Amino acid sequence: MKSIWTGKRTYFPTVKAVAYEGPATDNPLAFRFYKADQKVAGKTMEEHFRFATAYWHTFCNEGSDPFGPGTRVFPWNDNKDPLEAARDKADAAFEFTSKLGTPFYCFHDVDASPDHDDPAVYEKNFHVVIKWLKERQEATGVKLLWNTSNLFSHPRYRNGAATNPDFRVVTRGAFQVKTSLEASVELGASNYVFWGGREGYSSLWNTNMKREQEHMARFLMMARDYGRSIGFKGVYLIEPKPMEPSKHQYDFDAATVIGFLRAHGLDKDFKLNLEANHATLAGHEFAHDLQVAADAGLLGSIDANRGDPQNGWDTDQFPNDLYETTKAMLVTLGAGGIGHGGFNFDAKVRRSSTDLTDLFEAHIAGMDAFAVGLVTADRIRSQGKLGKFLSERYASFDSGAGADFEKGKLDFKALAALAHSNQNLHLASGKEEWIEALINQALLAK
Numbered sequence: 001m002k003s004i005w006t007g008k009r010t011y012f013p014t015v016k017a018v019a020y021e022g023p024a025t026d027n028p029l030a031f032r033f034y035k036a037d038q039k040v041a042g043k044t045m046e047e048h049f050r051f052a053t054a055y056w057h058t059f060c061n062e063g064s065d066p067f068g069p070g071t072r073v074f075p076w077n078d079n080k081d082p083l084e085a086a087r088d089k090a091d092a093a094f095e096f097t098s099k100l101g102t103p104f105y106c107f108h109d110v111d112a113s114p115d116h117d118d119p120a121v122y123e124k125n126f127h128v129v130i131k132w133l134k135e136r137q138e139a140t141g142v143k144l145l146w147n148t149s150n151l152f153s154h155p156r157y158r159n160g161a162a163t164n165p166d167f168r169v170v171t172r173g174a175f176q177v178k179t180s181l182e183a184s185v186e187l188g189a190s191n192y193v194f195w196g197g198r199e200g201y202s203s204l205w206n207t208n209m210k211r212e213q214e215h216m217a218r219f220l221m222m223a224r225d226y227g228r229s230i231g232f233k234g235v236y237l238i239e240p241k242p243m244e245p246s247k248h249q250y251d252f253d254a255a256t257v258i259g260f261l262r263a264h265g266l267d268k269d270f271k272l273n274l275e276a277n278h279a280t281l282a283g284h285e286f287a288h289d290l291q292v293a294a295d296a297g298l299l300g301s302i303d304a305n306r307g308d309p310q311n312g313w314d315t316d317q318f319p320n321d322l323y324e325t326t327k328a329m330l331v332t333l334g335a336g337g338i339g340h341g342g343f344n345f346d347a348k349v350r351r352s353s354t355d356l357t358d359l360f361e362a363h364i365a366g367m368d369a370f371a372v373g374l375v376t377a378d379r380i381r382s383q384g385k386l387g388k389f390l391s392e393r394y395a396s397f398d399s400g401a402g403a404d405f406e407k408g409k410l411d412f413k414a415l416a417a418l419a420h421s422n423q424n425l426h427l428a429s430g431k432e433e434w435i436e437a438l439i440n441q442a443l444l445a446k
Ligand code: XUL
Pocket: 108, 148, 193, 195, 239, 241, 275, 303, 314, 346
């Protein structure tokens, strides 16, 4: 981090650069467990996580919900001129991020730049804002983890963007993604994200699903090729989510997206951006979807948040469950790390949390929760007990007929014939409770 950004106004005057003070501190604006330069398993915490602040929740979302308006007042939103308001917001975003110490940020086009129905005005605005963002990136050292286009809020996208039944809407989506990819190159983004919130349907009876999915694949191929042609070297990411706002979203979960990418030859350029609350909406543990992606070599990045176990929508809460962060880090470490991705806080403070400092406290708690998860996961891996148990569980495939089976050296008749010598077996326990206790013990160990 080079330096703290202060624009025309200071938006967080009571907050200094957030520092590590250790578990005993009383200071709500300090890290207790996240120590950027602490080495764990050969890398610093900063390198492991590549934490990012999300523009849309932290600088745009004043807390409105379907039943009422926002509850927070963002002082950077008080300018009536949309471009000047965008510059104030960029000032707030970079003051916040450089004080907090997330080395990255993420944004949608219209989070940072005023939207406009006329594509020429939209593009002109965006180019002005990109310059401001670049200036602030250079001054602070805060980098762009990923950017994306919002192809779901404007009413024109009510039936999707790439999958819209009206070709004219597809062209507008392409225009936005093209402009955003130019921004990715200009701002040196590590990744570009596609989240298809409305790429899906609500009634099968007005939908040609096959045609829509083919359009989506075509759109992604064209975007990929355009990005490469202008020098984008980052990773393209698809972010799965099963529903909300669409009833059925095509990018349902990790497994569905992997199948889609492979079917269309997109798996060389695209990976997955996995979000905890999206995995749980799909009926999975977060760690499950991470493992599915990791096993396919397609674990790209993480949207760090959590859902609420008592209700069934995308509550986007800040991660705080140490057991869950430990499991996520077990999978991430097992996959060799997050690579060019990072941990983006796609999370918002609750509607009743109205102090601007709550935004800091939420991120600090999330970073601390992941730091504990990392240290605990590393402890479990170093102890080796879980790893040993797992390899022993599959040891019958390491030699003899089991190994021949894995190598494809047995035909089915030979496989079936072996059943005669495999009678009255004593089968090993799966020991799930022992594993649960082992994770708790590692969490509590000093
Ligand atoms: C929506 C969601 C998005 C994506 C980016 O649930 O997660 O914010 O991360 O469009």
